[in-house]
Amino acid sequence: MDLSNLTVIFEQTFDAWLDRTSYNGLKTLTVDRNSVGVIVHSIPYVAPSVMSWIVKQLNGVSGHLFLVGYDATMNHYNRFSPLFTDFVAALTSAQDGGSMD
Numbered sequence: 001m002d003l004s005n006l007t008v009i010f011e012q013t014f015d016a017w018l019d020r021t022s023y024n025g026l027k028t029l030t031v032d033r034n035s036v037g038v039i040v041h042s043i044p045y046v047a048p049s050v051m052s053w054i055v056k057q058l059n060g061v062s063g064h065l066f067l068v069g070y071d072a073t074m075n076h077y078n079r080f081s082p083l084f085t086d087f088v089a090a091l092t093s094a095q096d097g098g099s100m101d
Contacts, residue, residue, distance in 0.1 A: 008038070009031070010038040014044065037062055041068035041070075054067070067081075
């Protein structure tokens with residue numbers, strides 16, 4: 001029998017992720033990061049440098065990142081967020097070993 005090879009360990013709003021309890025709890029997990037994913041939704045517009053920080057933090061605990069921006073005028077699952085380009089750039093930089101400090 002085939003079983004799931006990915007477990008979502010966090011699915012909450014951006015504000016909930018920023019909460020110290022959630023944030024510290026994720027950082028202290030001792031699991032294979034490639035077997036877990038995080039879903040963070042309702043991310044407001046943030047500067048590219050902040051998006052890089054978010055990706056760096058999440059990429060440290062999870063091999064699979066799903067981020068959804070917040071725009072009250074759009075249906076989040078029917079089109080790409082305006083943050084998508086910054087997310088891809090930050091993720092590419094993180095995978096290439098670029099510094100995002």
